[in-house]
Amino acid sequence: MNPILVVSFPAIGDFIRSHSAIQLVAERFPGSPIDVITSPVAAPLASLMPHVRKGWVLDKKPGWQGLVDRYRLGRELRGQNYQAAYLLTSATKAAIAPRVAGIPKRIGYPREFQFGLVNRFPADWWRQLLNLGWGHLRLYDEVCDIATLAREPAPVDGWPAPQLIIPPSQMENWRRRSGLDLSKPVLALYTSGLDDVRKWPIERFSAIAADYANRGWSIWIIGAAREQSAAAKIRAALPEVVDLTSTPLLMDAMCQIAASTLFLGVDGGPSHAAAALNVPCLLIFRANRSYDGGPVNRHVRFIEPPISTPGRIEGTFGVSVEQVLAALATMTSQPSSQMV
Structure with missing residues (x-):
């Protein structure tokens, strides 16, 4: 069968979240190879996704250069004989390469009125076109609606994680x-x-690290350049902590996460990776944010400040060290089962 193209997101967390839709497309077209378009940063993860054959790389460039790159990619895709393209992002520019490639079915929500570039819509497209702001679907529901053309109600136990x-x-x-x-x-x-804005106070992370180090655990700090200052502060209080934020390869960072016994984090790409790698996760989110932006994997637990928290307490400051320690204590410490 002819292959299928999925135009996904550039950010690591959103790209991982799009795998729910990829699994639904694979169920609908068994035997059809599935390729994805994403950013250079996220593209290595395509090799870890079941049902994905390969990843096409499209760098995010502004202005005319970005449009030229999308046109060039579209020309390169012409010989691949894709039967359909699922546009998981509603941006007009996301539809350029599939249109240039001549892919006959280009499926997505026309939120930017990209009629013609997108030529097949989910059944509820007109309703979602009117949903702005708070009425917008969360990403998980939206990509699954695109994959199913919104013709099926969500299963009681949810779409695939x-x-x-x-x-x-x-x-x-x-x-x-x-x-x-x-x-x-x-x-x-x-x-x-x-x-x-999604951070949790570093001194509270340090307190958790000290507690687990005293129990004989190794403490690893996962991340990249953005997390290096936070890692330095934690190591200043607890030198035995291992700082892995200078890891140059994304795949090595995935192995670090996969080798962990427990994962404690805030909203972000590494947290979605830990969830998808089946590592027991405790995630600290801002009030009322985990439903919209958190992983949907069942083994993930969330802690959020209560919605009634006074407005002067911002972000995750309403979550205490004691709450986190108590939640971690209830989680089963077992090796990850993703290495099959």
Whole structure:
């Protein structure tokens, strides 16, 4: 059967979330190869997604250069004989490459009135066209509606949750190269940046790290350049913490997460990766945000400040160290089961 193209998101977290739709497309067209378009940052994750054959890379560039790159990619896609393209993002520019490629069915929501570029719509497209602001679908529901053309009600137990699967050989190769102590249970921390509105106070992360280090756990700080300042503050209080925020390869970062026993983080791409890798997760979100932006994997637990928290307490400041320790204590400490 002819392959199918899925135009996904550039951010790591959103790209991982789009795997729910990819699984639905695979169920609808068994045997059809599925390729994805995403950013250079997220593209390596395509190799970990069940049902995905390959990833096409499209860098996010402004102005005319961005349009030229999309046109060039569309020309490159012409010989692939795609039978359909699912446009999970509603941006007009996302539809340019599939249109240039001559893909006959280009499916998505025409929220930017890109009629012609998009030529097949979910059944409720006109209703969603009028839904602005608070009435907008959350990303998980929207991509699944695009994948099913909104013709099926959501199952009682929900649409498929995103999955990332690391091949055992790749995981073993990382273990040999890592130089990390893998003999003890590991608590992985994802702090986000110090200036991020989604952050949790660093001194509270330090308190959690100290508690688990005293129990004999290894503490790893997961992330990238944005998290390095936060990692330095935690290590200043607890030098035995391992700072992994300088890891150059995304795939090595995925192996670090997969090797963790527990994952504690805030809203962000690494948290979605941990959920998709089937690592037991406790995530700290701002009040009333986990439903819209959090992972849908069932093993994930959330802590949010109560909605009645006074307005002067912003972000995640209403979540205490005691709450987090109590929640972590109830979670089963078991090795991840994603390495199959």
